[in-house]
Every structure is written in C-alpha cells, then in structure tokens.
Amino acid sequence: MTPQFNGKTALITGGGTGIGRASALALAAEGCSVTVCGRTTSTLEETVELVQAAGGAARPVRCDVSDEQSLRKAVELARGDNGRLDFGVNCAGVSGGGDLQPTADYATEKFDLMFATDLRGTFLAMKHELKQMKTQGFGSIVNIASITGLVGYPGVSGYVAAKHGQIGLTKAAALDHATDGIRVNAIAAGLVDTPLIADRPPDVLAARIALHPLGRLAHPNEIADTVVWLCSDSSSFVTGAAIPVDGGWTAR
Numbered sequence: 001m002t003p004q005f006n007g008k009t010a011l012i013t014g015g016g017t018g019i020g021r022a023s024a025l026a027l028a029a030e031g032c033s034v035t036v037c038g039r040t041t042s043t044l045e046e047t048v049e050l051v052q053a054a055g056g057a058a059r060p061v062r063c064d065v066s067d068e069q070s071l072r073k074a075v076e077l078a079r080g081d082n083g084r085l086d087f088g089v090n091c092a093g094v095s096g097g098g099d100l101q102p103t104a105d106y107a108t109e110k111f112d113l114m115f116a117t118d119l120r121g122t123f124l125a126m127k128h129e130l131k132q133m134k135t136q137g138f139g140s141i142v143n144i145a146s147i148t149g150l151v152g153y154p155g156v157s158g159y160v161a162a163k164h165g166q167i168g169l170t171k172a173a174a175l176d177h178a179t180d181g182i183r184v185n186a187i188a189a190g191l192v193d194t195p196l197i198a199d200r201p202p203d204v205l206a207a208r209i210a211l212h213p214l215g216r217l218a219h220p221n222e223i224a225d226t227v228v229w230l231c232s233d234s235s236s237f238v239t240g241a242a243i244p245v246d247g248g249w250t251a252r
Helices: 018-029 041-053 068-079 108-136 157-180 202-210 220-231
Strands: 009-013 033-038 057-062 087-090 139-144 182-189 242-245
Touching: 009 018, 009 068, 009 108, 018 033, 018 041, 018 057, 018 087, 018 220, 033 041, 033 068, 041 057, 057 068, 068 108, 087 108, 087 220, 108 139, 108 157, 108 182, 139 157, 139 220, 157 182, 157 242, 182 220, 220 242
Parallel strands: 009 033, 009 087, 033 057, 087 139, 139 182, 182 242
Antiparallel strands: none
C-alpha cells in the first residue's frame, strides 16, 4: 500500500522530544518529509536519525518559537524544493510544572513564560504556516494544546490561560482560513509521558494520573496517531475542533 503522505511536507515545532518527535516519526512513516525545529540541536538531530533509520526523510532546523524571524526561516526551509507546506504541527511549549501556586501567588515571570512560548509561539508558527498555505490553497495545521485548555486546574493558572488561548486561536484561525482550503485543529491532550513531566514530584504525578479514568499516562504515539488523522483526508470535514485525547478526563 502506498503511504498516504508521499510527496508531502510538514513542519513540526518542538520536534526534538515527546509528542513532536512521535509526530515526526508517525508522519514520516506515511511518506511525509518532515522538518523538525526546536531550541536544542542535539535532540533535533536524534529525531532526524530515528526518522532516517526507519526509512523516512527529515531534517533539523534550530529555532525559538518566541522569535518570529526564526520561525519564518523554519517555514521557508520546510517548504523544500517543491515550495509547499502541507502540514504544520505545533508542539513547542513549556509545562505548568509540578510547583503548584494559587493564582494570587503565581509568579509573574512564570505567567509570562507560558504566554511567550505556549501561546505567542503557537500564534507565530501558525501565522507563517498560514501565509505559506494561503499561497498554495491547501494545508492542515494541528496545535498540541491540553485538556487544561478546556477545563480549569488549580495551581497552574498561567498554563491554563495559555492553553485556553491556544484553543481560541485554533478556532479563530479555522474560521479565518476555511475558504483558503486550510483546516486548523487542536488536540487537547491529557497527561503524556514526555520529558516535560520528568521533574514532577511523585505525589503530584500520581494525583494527576488518577484524574484519567483509564488510569495511566498517554504515550506520545497515541497523540501522534491523532495528528496523522487530522492531517489526512479522513478528517477532511473537521476544522476548528479541539479534540480531547485525554483518557476520559473531560468525560467526568
């Protein structure tokens, strides 16, 4: 069977680890040429090596999603020789962390970091992905958000606000560009087993796992499978959605 994404290209922000790496591997397995970008060259190169070892095509681009010029360059490079960008998968972000603080005590610098990376970074990536996709008349963007973009959670108000903003941006962009042949969706992920949660205190981690009716963390591949579906023609009538992949958290 011919891979469904032969000849297609994708840019994946935060592609060095976690969901970004899993998405790169999953898209490449379907024939897509992937460009992974992020701040850490070594992890980006590891992702590229894994993709290539599996027979796929990938390249790394160092970029910081809080820097617009850096993202513009990444999009230009991701277009490759065929001058098109089929998919944008925006995974770059920082977590709310395990240090829970009520809103009255929430550190302003942490709030600013959440917005600079998770919200502004998503906006800048989308902005330049959309500019390219408009010129070609097609494309699909998937933003990796969180269940905390759909519901509240105590102690991480900056993260909750940024993730709600991501989902709002997704819906606004989907409406802005529906007639341009571009679909924009978000995945509201539950807690995923990635390096972002490696520093969580065991009691905090256990409490959050317990909120998932399935009783476990998600694997990055489970999020990446949804990324592939949202990029594919199988989801051709889906746009402006925030799809929970959360082990049942939001079903409560």
